[in-house]
Amino acid sequence: MAKPSSKPTASASDVDADRRKFLVGTTAAVGAVGAACCAVPFVGSMAPSRDVAAQATVDINLSEIPEGEAKTYLWQGKPVFVWHRNAAQIAAAKAGDTTSTMDPEPDAKRVQKPEWLVVLGICTHLGCVPIRNDEVGGWRCPCHGSQFDVSGRVIHGPAGTNLHIPPYTFVDDNTLRIG
Amino acid sequence: MRMFVLLLGLLFPLAVAAGEGPAIAKQDWGFDGLHGQYDKATVYRGYQVFTQVCMACHSAKYVSHADLDRAGFTPEEIAALAKSMNLTTTDKLVSGLAPADAQEVYGKVPPDLSVITKARAGLADYTYAVLTGYSDDVEALAHAFPNSEVPAGAYFNTAFAGYAIAMPNPLPNADMVTYTDGTPATVPQMAHDVTVFLQWAAEPELIERKHLGVYVLLFLAIFTLLAYLTKKAIWRDVH
Amino acid sequence: MASLKPKAVEQNITRNPLKWFDDRLPLVSLINNSVGRNFPAPKNLNYMWNFGSLAGIALVIQILTGLFLAMHYKADVALAFDSVQHIMRNVQWGWLIRNLHMVGASFFFIVVYVHMARGLYYGSYKSPREVLWGIGVIIFLIMMATAFMGYVLPWGQMSYWGATVITNLLSVIPFVGDEVVVWIWGGYSVGDPTLTRFYALHFLLPFVIVGIVILHIWALHEHKSNNPTGLDLQDEKDFIPFHPYYTVKDIFGLGVYLIAFALMVFYAPDYLGHTDNYIPANPLVTPAHIVPEWYFLPFYAILRAIPIKELGVVAMFGSILILFVLPWLDSSRVRSARYRPLYRSLYWVFLLNFLVLGWVGSKPPEGIYVLIARFATAYYFLFFALLPVVARVEKTRKLPKTIDEA
Numbered sequence A: 001m002a003k004p005s006s007k008p009t010a011s012a013s014d015v016d017a018d019r020r021k022f023l024v025g026t027t028a029a030v031g032a033v034g035a036a037c038c039a040v041p042f043v044g045s046m047a048p049s050r051d052v053a054a055q056a057t058v059d060i061n062l063s064e065i066p067e068g069e070a071k072t073y074l075w076q077g078k079p080v081f082v083w084h085r086n087a088a089q090i091a092a093a094k095a096g097d098t099t100s101t102m103d104p105e106p107d108a109k110r111v112q113k114p115e116w117l118v119v120l121g122i123c124t125h126l127g128c129v130p131i132r133n134d135e136v137g138g139w140r141c142p143c144h145g146s147q148f149d150v151s152g153r154v155i156h157g158p159a160g161t162n163l164h165i166p167p168y169t170f171v172d173d174n175t176l177r178i179g
Numbered sequence B: 001m002r003m004f005v006l007l008l009g010l011l012f013p014l015a016v017a018a019g020e021g022p023a024i025a026k027q028d029w030g031f032d033g034l035h036g037q038y039d040k041a042t043v044y045r046g047y048q049v050f051t052q053v054c055m056a057c058h059s060a061k062y063v064s065h066a067d068l069d070r071a072g073f074t075p076e077e078i079a080a081l082a083k084s085m086n087l088t089t090t091d092k093l094v095s096g097l098a099p100a101d102a103q104e105v106y107g108k109v110p111p112d113l114s115v116i117t118k119a120r121a122g123l124a125d126y127t128y129a130v131l132t133g134y135s136d137d138v139e140a141l142a143h144a145f146p147n148s149e150v151p152a153g154a155y156f157n158t159a160f161a162g163y164a165i166a167m168p169n170p171l172p173n174a175d176m177v178t179y180t181d182g183t184p185a186t187v188p189q190m191a192h193d194v195t196v197f198l199q200w201a202a203e204p205e206l207i208e209r210k211h212l213g214v215y216v217l218l219f220l221a222i223f224t225l226l227a228y229l230t231k232k233a234i235w236r237d238v239h
Numbered sequence C: 001m002a003s004l005k006p007k008a009v010e011q012n013i014t015r016n017p018l019k020w021f022d023d024r025l026p027l028v029s030l031i032n033n034s035v036g037r038n039f040p041a042p043k044n045l046n047y048m049w050n051f052g053s054l055a056g057i058a059l060v061i062q063i064l065t066g067l068f069l070a071m072h073y074k075a076d077v078a079l080a081f082d083s084v085q086h087i088m089r090n091v092q093w094g095w096l097i098r099n100l101h102m103v104g105a106s107f108f109f110i111v112v113y114v115h116m117a118r119g120l121y122y123g124s125y126k127s128p129r130e131v132l133w134g135i136g137v138i139i140f141l142i143m144m145a146t147a148f149m150g151y152v153l154p155w156g157q158m159s160y161w162g163a164t165v166i167t168n169l170l171s172v173i174p175f176v177g178d179e180v181v182v183w184i185w186g187g188y189s190v191g192d193p194t195l196t197r198f199y200a201l202h203f204l205l206p207f208v209i210v211g212i213v214i215l216h217i218w219a220l221h222e223h224k225s226n227n228p229t230g231l232d233l234q235d236e237k238d239f240i241p242f243h244p245y246y247t248v249k250d251i252f253g254l255g256v257y258l259i260a261f262a263l264m265v266f267y268a269p270d271y272l273g274h275t276d277n278y279i280p281a282n283p284l285v286t287p288a289h290i291v292p293e294w295y296f297l298p299f300y301a302i303l304r305a306i307p308i309k310e311l312g313v314v315a316m317f318g319s320i321l322i323l324f325v326l327p328w329l330d331s332s333r334v335r336s337a338r339y340r341p342l343y344r345s346l347y348w349v350f351l352l353n354f355l356v357l358g359w360v361g362s363k364p365p366e367g368i369y370v371l372i373a374r375f376a377t378a379y380y381f382l383f384f385a386l387l388p389v390v391a392r393v394e395k396t397r398k399l400p401k402t403i404d405e406a
Helices: A010-045 A050-054 A087-099 B002-015 B040-052 B065-071 B075-084 B099-106 B123-131 B138-144 B187-202 B206-235 C017-024 C027-035 C047-070 C080-089 C094-121 C130-152 C157-172 C177-185 C192-223 C242-267 C294-305 C309-329 C341-361 C368-393
Strands: A058-061 A070-075 A078-084 A116-120 A154-156 A168-172 A175-178 B060-064 C040-042 C239-241
Touching: A010 B206, A010 C047, A010 C094, A010 C242, A050 B065, A050 C080, A058 A070, A116 A175, B040 B065, B040 B187, B060 B065, B060 B187, B060 C080, B065 B075, B065 B187, B065 B206, B123 B187, B206 C094, B206 C242, C017 C027, C027 C192, C027 C242, C040 C242, C047 C094, C047 C192, C047 C242, C080 C094, C094 C130, C094 C242, C094 C294, C094 C341, C130 C157, C130 C192, C130 C294, C130 C309, C157 C177, C157 C192, C157 C309, C177 C192, C239 C242, C294 C309, C294 C341, C294 C368, C309 C368, C341 C368
Parallel strands: none
Antiparallel strands: A058 A175, A070 A078, A078 A116, A168 A175, C040 C239
């Protein structure tokens, strides 16, 4: 292939080489920044969309849960157990503070109001939904047999940690807002 | 080479599709141009017209109160507006008039208005022209219909294709709504405001789009200039 | 047979990792040989030669944006229109990705049309590049099919009626036409099965195009680029390495292209579209004035110019297929129109005529427009028919000996 046809003087070509190096470097750097910025919309488009994000909270009418019963609600596509605990169940949960030793946590720290237990209905082992089981006190996971007590604390493996607690607030006496 | 550039320049004006029907007057819109914006006060007045007048028959099924954040509304304002209509912030703006009932009463289901300003030739100008196009002008009527008679069940409108529209004049007189900001609710004012609202409903991303465009173009201008200088420097020894 | 003697292979991965890798899988060499230092390109290419690489980039943009749109789009007649609105309103950056894809399709066609017009002007289709040209025409055909099916996906009024009209063209196939159309639809009208299969094909075909583009580039490498003089270049000094000379030139061209592209994407995304496509598809009502996307207009005009349905369809497909035999129709030994005064005049009239066809294709098929369309269609074919004659009677200008002399 042809080499450059005209031969500039030595000093001029030095200046040229420097200038060329600088321009190539700057253009490449600016181009790289631009290309990196191009990734932003594509990556961002896979994040939760506006309508999904807008449904990040769910309001629950507490009067529909009779005392002693638990109901399951869908929040962000995940099950949430809301348990309206009666006096006996609250007492059992308190008693569990000393016996549930796999992941010790006092019941008082797991609830905002003792009569309302709100936990994420997802087994901390591998993500199955535990089933209510009065014999174990709380829930038993159908997948691998993990057991959780009346405060959602793990009392039997293979799960190693307690059921998680979603963020929630009591909007008024009758309304619970999850998220 | 020069001829190619010339021909390419010719291509663009030719690409404009043919427009037919009544002439639509161009309006000055705040959302036009490189720095187009939605004026929050105008969008809010348009929202009042839409919810109090249009929504009697028309829906905007892709639009909810939550979307108003893109026109600069605060979460508190959005919550308050939604509550005043007994809706949640994510409920869509759906008319109480069921499509089947509309079919029976008007013989036609009113079109959804979510993207109306993008769905008619003339765009927002067209929406405004139809809203202000109802006329009692006898001469205009005689010009449009030889026997001065509008077909049954239709209304005379100077901007509508065929001059006969099934929609009765939604803004027959001033003060159809009471603007909370004290703006006099004249017919042109209401038509203007609700058109801006509908444009916002059709393109809520417009502000972000035009804003981002400035930065992208600025970046590209710098990059292209650098690429040009680099090209010249590298090609020096060939030319 | 190639030598089986072992080459000197880098054994130490840390000393020169790039060479170590290249000795085992010559990927770096492949790039260097395709678009790098080892690919010689004529030194006199003008900016018209930028459009080949631009077309490649336009294809990549379409595939990339299309992939991310596909993550949100729903190919179901009940959901398609809604899902596009979902992309525009709810998906983060969804409006940007869709605008890029929508405007990108138009820009892809602009680039490819210029690319083809350049080849036509400088005789790039002539021996020994007939196969290179033919592969290009195949790419163009698949591109048209892809764009057509893509336009159906938003399921607006133009999507629906465009699909109806274009698929109905196939009913002219002798004996089995009607059955073929029903088969394409998967029903007795354009409907849900049609939309779903169009979506599947719209996703597949771009990758087919990528494969054929590789063949296109392969064929290009066999005889290198043509050049504005159309001369066969033998001398080494007529060539320069593709990299850095043409890479940097292409990058500058890309910058200019992206500025025009960004202007449309951010400030006029719907300018080349049609308002009717923001009305959901309605099988009961045809829009008053159906037009295809702008890039199909010239061919649409040819279709409508001929009053007999079968002949119109044949003419429309023929107007593209005739490009395959162009290298044999034009038997002139001189490539570049620079040295062919008669061909050059006919060429510019042809290009202008093509624009006229596009313009008349956007007009209703009545009155004067029909007449214009017929004349323009006649010239379109006349141009090709005249080529063998032109080659015989034309007095070409004296060719330069070298490109430096030109």
